[in-house]
Amino acid sequence: MTTTVTIRGLGKRYGSRPVLDQLDLDIGPGITGLLGPNGAGKTTLLRCLATALAADSGQLNILGYDPSQAAQRTELRRRIGYLPQDPGFYPNFTVFGLLDYVAILKELTDRRQRHREVRRVLDEVDLADRARTKVRKLSGGMRQRLGVAQCLLADPKLLILDEPTVGIDPEQRMRFRALISRLGEQRTVLLSTHQTEDVGALCERVVVLLHGRVVFDGTPAGLAGQASGQVWLSTDPPEGATLYWRNADGRYRTLGDQPDGGTPAEPTIEDGYLLLVGEHRAADASAVTR
Numbered sequence: 001m002t003t004t005v006t007i008r009g010l011g012k013r014y015g016s017r018p019v020l021d022q023l024d025l026d027i028g029p030g031i032t033g034l035l036g037p038n039g040a041g042k043t044t045l046l047r048c049l050a051t052a053l054a055a056d057s058g059q060l061n062i063l064g065y066d067p068s069q070a071a072q073r074t075e076l077r078r079r080i081g082y083l084p085q086d087p088g089f090y091p092n093f094t095v096f097g098l099l100d101y102v103a104i105l106k107e108l109t110d111r112r113q114r115h116r117e118v119r120r121v122l123d124e125v126d127l128a129d130r131a132r133t134k135v136r137k138l139s140g141g142m143r144q145r146l147g148v149a150q151c152l153l154a155d156p157k158l159l160i161l162d163e164p165t166v167g168i169d170p171e172q173r174m175r176f177r178a179l180i181s182r183l184g185e186q187r188t189v190l191l192s193t194h195q196t197e198d199v200g201a202l203c204e205r206v207v208v209l210l211h212g213r214v215v216f217d218g219t220p221a222g223l224a225g226q227a228s229g230q231v232w233l234s235t236d237p238p239e240g241a242t243l244y245w246r247n248a249d250g251r252y253r254t255l256g257d258q259p260d261g262g263t264p265a266e267p268t269i270e271d272g273y274l275l276l277v278g279e280h281r282a283a284d285a286s287a288v289t290r
């Protein structure tokens, strides 16, 4: 695999609490999904990669640059696109004005070239007809596409997207998926999300983070496979099970041991993820009580 990002022994603490714990990971071209429960360290990892946060320990190599070196960090910032979880765009800017402003920050100094670049990214995310609209008047989905547009200025080869599909409706999500999958054909895209459907639809690889460590690294089908032989449907509620819920059809879906009257069901990515995280949490709890 060609490697865009190499992470070795990455550590980050807030106070005495480790948030990234000796993390090792290589990321190559295409779309990699990053899953993990709240507080797993996803945003912290993405911020370290986007050079918005310095790690406490370990080494990073991103597009051939070492972000711990000031001069290389500056070069790197010209070459990555980052969509933070909450970009906080200025609401009174127009779409064009905001992108022009970000392009200035990205040191596109020639006005004519810069405007051409702004128009190019607007076309790319299908927002050209909103160029004069104020940011505050955009829908959630349009705002997310604006977020991607600012990432694309100066054509970076690495895109870091932190929960880009939060709060958008199904139609916009489809549109957004089409955009991301197109972008992933030519670049390395690292995408943090809580949406296992997005992972299934977009990612050729998925990494699951828990307590700042990688607990799964493989294909979405491989993550679903973690639940193979452990997903059951039954008409009665399962006795003694901890991971189960009632489906819209009234049947119970149970993860784990076969309940009375349970028939096997095809595992989904969400099943695999829930079981994996549940097993790691149970192992951590028994290690603490031992």
Ligand SMILES: Nc1ncnc2c1ncn2[C@@H]1O[C@H](COP(=O)(O)OP(=O)(O)OP(=O)(O)O)[C@@H](O)[C@H]1O
Pocket (backbone or CB within 6 Å): 014, 019, 036, 037, 038, 039, 040, 041, 042, 043, 044, 045
């Ligand atoms: N600046 C900070 N100061 C102190 N603690 C922080 C800071 N930023 C994050 N944390 C803590 O570090 C842990 C990891 O946070 P992080 O935002 O990286 O997780 P996450 O996996 O992105 O979670 P979510 O899915 O909720 O966005 C959390 O417990 C969070 O409260």
